[in-house]
Amino acid sequence: MTALTGEALAGLGAQGDFELVVGHGQAPLYEGENPGSSATPSRRGSAIRTRALQSRWTLLGGPLLLLLAWQLAVTVGHAPATQLPAPSAVIKALRELIANGQLGTALVISARRVVLGVLLGVVAGSLLALASGLTTLGERLIDPVVHMFRTMPVLALLPILVVWFGTGEEAKVVLIGWAVTFPIYINLFAGIKGVDPKLLEAGRVLGLGRLGQIRQVILPGAMPQFLTGLRMALGVSWLVLVAAEEINASSGLGYLISNASSLEQTDVIFAVLLVYSLLGVLSDLIVRTVERWALAWRSSYVNR
Amino acid sequence: MAIELREPLVEAAPRTARAARSRGEVVVRVRGYGRAFAGRTVLAGVDVDLHQGELVALLGASGSGKSTLLRALSGQDAGADGHVSVPRERAVAFQDHRLLPWKRVWRNVLVGLPRGAQKRDALRALEEVGIAARADAWPGTLSGGEAQRVALARAFIREPRLLLLDEPFGALDALTRLRMHELLRQLCARHRPATLLVTHDVDEAVSLADRILVVRDGHISLDHRTTGDEREGAEALVLRTRLLEELGVYAPEALNNT
Numbered sequence: 002m003t004a005l006t007g008e009a010l011a012g013l014g015a016q017g018d019f020e021l022v023v024g025h026g027q028a029p030l031y032e033g034e035n036p037g038s039s040a041t042p043s044r045r046g047s048a049i050r051t052r053a054l055q056s057r058w059t060l061l062g063g064p065l066l067l068l069l070a071w072q073l074a075v076t077v078g079h080a081p082a083t084q085l086p087a088p089s090a091v092i093k094a095l096r097e098l099i100a101n102g103q104l105g106t107a108l109v110i111s112a113r114r115v116v117l118g119v120l121l122g123v124v125a126g127s128l129l130a131l132a133s134g135l136t137t138l139g140e141r142l143i144d145p146v147v148h149m150f151r152t153m154p155v156l157a158l159l160p161i162l163v164v165w166f167g168t169g170e171e172a173k174v175v176l177i178g179w180a181v182t183f184p185i186y187i188n189l190f191a192g193i194k195g196v197d198p199k200l201l202e203a204g205r206v207l208g209l210g211r212l213g214q215i216r217q218v219i220l221p222g223a224m225p226q227f228l229t230g231l232r233m234a235l236g237v238s239w240l241v242l243v244a245a246e247e248i249n250a251s252s253g254l255g256y257l258i259s260n261a262s263s264l265e266q267t268d269v270i271f272a273v274l275l276v277y278s279l280l281g282v283l284s285d286l287i288v289r290t291v292e293r294w295a296l297a298w299r300s301s302y303v304n305r
Numbered sequence: 306m307a308i309e310l311r312e313p314l315v316e317a318a319p320r321t322a323r324a325a326r327s328r329g330e331v332v333v334r335v336r337g338y339g340r341a342f343a344g345r346t347v348l349a350g351v352d353v354d355l356h357q358g359e360l361v362a363l364l365g366a367s368g369s370g371k372s373t374l375l376r377a378l379s380g381q382d383a384g385a386d387g388h389v390s391v392p393r394e395r396a397v398a399f400q401d402h403r404l405l406p407w408k409r410v411w412r413n414v415l416v417g418l419p420r421g422a423q424k425r426d427a428l429r430a431l432e433e434v435g436i437a438a439r440a441d442a443w444p445g446t447l448s449g450g451e452a453q454r455v456a457l458a459r460a461f462i463r464e465p466r467l468l469l470l471d472e473p474f475g476a477l478d479a480l481t482r483l484r485m486h487e488l489l490r491q492l493c494a495r496h497r498p499a500t501l502l503v504t505h506d507v508d509e510a511v512s513l514a515d516r517i518l519v520v521r522d523g524h525i526s527l528d529h530r531t532t533g534d535e536r537e538g539a540e541a542l543v544l545r546t547r548l549l550e551e552l553g554v555y556a557p558e559a560l561n562n563t
Contacts, residue, residue, distance in 0.1 A: 203403035206379050206396075207417030207459070217416065221407040298407045298443045 086268040094268035095275065103257065104276065111246065111253040115238050117174045122181025122234060127227075130186045134193030134223075135215065147186055155180045155237075156244050163249065173245045180241045181234040188230025192223030225299065228292050235284040239277065329357025332466050332499035333378060338387035340373050347373050349523045351387070357466065358497035360490075362510035365520035366552055371503045372471055374520070378501065379469050395467035396460035396498075400475045402452035404444035404459075411440040414459045422462075430462035431455070434488060450481035454488070461492055468498040474509065486513055507548050511541050519551045527551045 068088060074080045075087040082090065098104035129147060132139035159176060166172040196219050204218045246255020254273055261269035293300075333355035340348045347370040355361055365371035376382045377389055379397045404413045411427040418426075424440075431437040434454040444452060453473055460468060470489075474482045490513065493500055504510055510517050511531070519527035527548070535544045549555060 199399070199401065199403055200405060202381060203397075203399065204405075204417065206381065209417045213417065217408070218405060221405070224407070298445060 083265055083267055086271055090268045091271040091275065094266070095272040098257075098269065098272055104273075107252065107254045107257045108276070111242060111255070114170065114173050114246075114253065115177060115242050117170075118177025118242070119181050119234060119238050121174060121178030122238070123185050123231065125178060126182040126185025126230075126234075127189055129182070130189035130193065133186075134190045135219070144190070147183070151183045151187075155241055156248075159245060159248060168249060173242065173250070176245050177238050177241050180237045184230045184233040184237060185227070186230075188233070189223055189227045192226030192230075193219055195226065196222035224295055225292075228288060228295065231291075232285065232288040235288060236281070239281060239284070243277070329359070329497065329499075331355070332357050332392055333501075334388075334390045335374075335378075336388045338374070338377060338385060338389055340370065340377065340382070340385040346523055348520070351525055353518065353525060353528075355467070355499040355501060357499050358493075359515045360493050360500040360502065360513060361516045361518060362514035363501055363503045363518045363520060364505065364507065364510050364548060364552060365503075367505065369520045370523065371520045375469050375471050375501060375503045378467065392466040394463065394465050395469065396463045396465035397469045397471065398453070398456045398460045398473045400472040402444070402447075402449075402456040404447075404452060404455055406444050408444070409440070410436075410442050410444060410447070410455050413444060413455060414462055416459070418462070426462065427458075430458040433461065433492070434458045449477050450485065453477065453485060457488070457492065461496055464496065465498045468493075468500040470500065470502045472504055473502075475504070475506070482509070489513065507545055507552070510548065511545055512536055517548065519548065521551065521553065 071085070072088055075082075075085060086094070095104070129143055133143040133147070134140070155176065158179060159172070162172040162176055166175060200218050200222065201214060204214050209217060242253075243255045243258075246253040247259045250256045254276065258270055258273045261267075261273070331354045333353075335351055335353045338348060338351040339346065347368075351374065363371045363374065373382070375397075377385055378391055379395065380391065404410070405416060408416065411424055411431065414427040414430055415422045415424075428437050428440055431440050431454075434457050436451055436454045436458070439447060439451060439455075444455070447455065456473065474485050477485060486509065489502075502510075502514065514531055517527070517529045517531060518525050519529075521527075529544075529548075531544070532540075534540045546555075
């Protein structure tokens with residue numbers, strides 16, 4: 002949960018500086034993956050393993066303590082079930098949602114919105130960043146406009162999108178796409194601009210043409226930051242989805258929550274929140290897997 | 306500045322057997338080359354020819370313009386005066402290896418080559434510099450010496466007529482540097498490019514080069530053809546002292562004090 006909202010807020014709340022969040026959460030990703038370690042591999046390895054173990058314990062300990070405090074608040078502190086249902090009640094509600102198919106249906110609908118919205122935003126953000134990052138004219142035309150729109154609160158667009166697209170799927174998909182465009186654009190643009198000029202010079206003297214430079218030097222060089230942008234984009238996408246569904250929808254996870262809220266089914270609210278956090282973890286996992294594959298060359302850079 | 310890409314000039318002078326052995330055809334011709342940055346003149350009126358098969362060391366203090374000249378020969382500098390004619394087949398190795406970190410070693414060797422270039426070509430080039438075993442490694446896992454070997458393989462696979470080396474051994478430890486000197490000597494003897502080695506290391510210049518140029522005060526102040534005897538021993542020391550003087554290391558005051 003924390004991972005999701007933290008990241009989503011970093012992206013959305015945002016409206017400020019995506020750049021500042023760049024590289025967020027990447028350090029642990031490459032830790033302990035250094036097969037090419039040059040200096041005293043065994044000692045380094047064990048030190049890293051110890052650290053990993055420690056951090057894993059803290060990772061497990063936090064949620065466990067939270068769960069304990071929660072259970073205590075209910076059983077010892079007699080928190081009313083309408084405000085804070087017991088963990089067991091939440092699990093029960095979750096099972097019911099699964100059994101009666103409500104969760105599955107909502108999940109499919111919401112996931113579809115997110116996937117389409119993210120696709121739309123990634124394509125739009127990437128195209129804009131390529132045009133802006135690779136050509137001077139593009140930068141002059143596009144960059145100021147993007148930064149102008151970026152400062153607009155995303156959710157404020159919902160009313161106008163409803164006017165344009167109605168209350169159907171399009172408005173939600175476009176809203177998610179809009180929100181996703183910015184972290185993708187800003188990170189890919191910065192990645193393209195940040196490619197080492199020495200490598201560009203080397204590429205030139207090795208005989209790479211403009212297209213070869215883009216394909217073999219600029220895009221691979223910008224890839225790490227693009228993936229950072231993608232991770233932020235996924236966080237933002239769930240946040241926007243929920244907001245859009247809670248304000249204006251008759252289906253999906255957000256609708257499930259707002260419906261439960263009006264019926265005072267606190268256990269259902271908690272159950273859906275739990276699903277959200279799992280989705281956040283899942284989307285993070287997907288990006289990490291992509292990173293591991295696309296940035297395999299970088300794991301070897303730990304010791305440099 | 307006019308950079309002319311063409312077949313190298315053939316020396317007009319008749320080639321005696323001795324001349325053919327010691328100096329090959331002219332590969333690079335520089336006439337009246339000059340370069341200023343923001344009004345400050347770095348180089349002016351530089352005339353120099355480089356011949357096939359010779360290993361020329363270009364010595365100079367920091368900021369003397371030696372790297373500027375190298376950049377001009379690599380075709381990377383458009384804002385200069387004078388006439389520079391260089392062959393199209395040229396290769397550059399830098400102080401930092403500048404391998405693309407996202408390409409495995411063998412793919413780095415092939416960067417920029419025509420489509421037909423195969424892995425086995427890269428392997429042959431890597432074999433020649435003694436590092437074929439690391440062909441599938443990521444550049445990030447190589448040591449400094451290994452990375453420079455790959456950079457040399459990447460340069461020599463292009464069969465350059467002109468090889469430009471910009472302090473390629475500057476960042477290596479002393480032992481590795483000596484090994485790399487030996488390797489470079491072998492590679493140059495086999496492929497016989499005209500080689501311009503930019504360095505600030507006088508000993509490197511003395512032990513490696515057939516010819517030593519010193520850049521000082523914006524022009525080439527010394528053009529010395531090294532004899533075999535000058536590579537080591539007493540004569541090498543004499544040459545070394547002369548070069549250091551030329552580079553202004555021994556200022557008159559410093560000499561008076563000793």
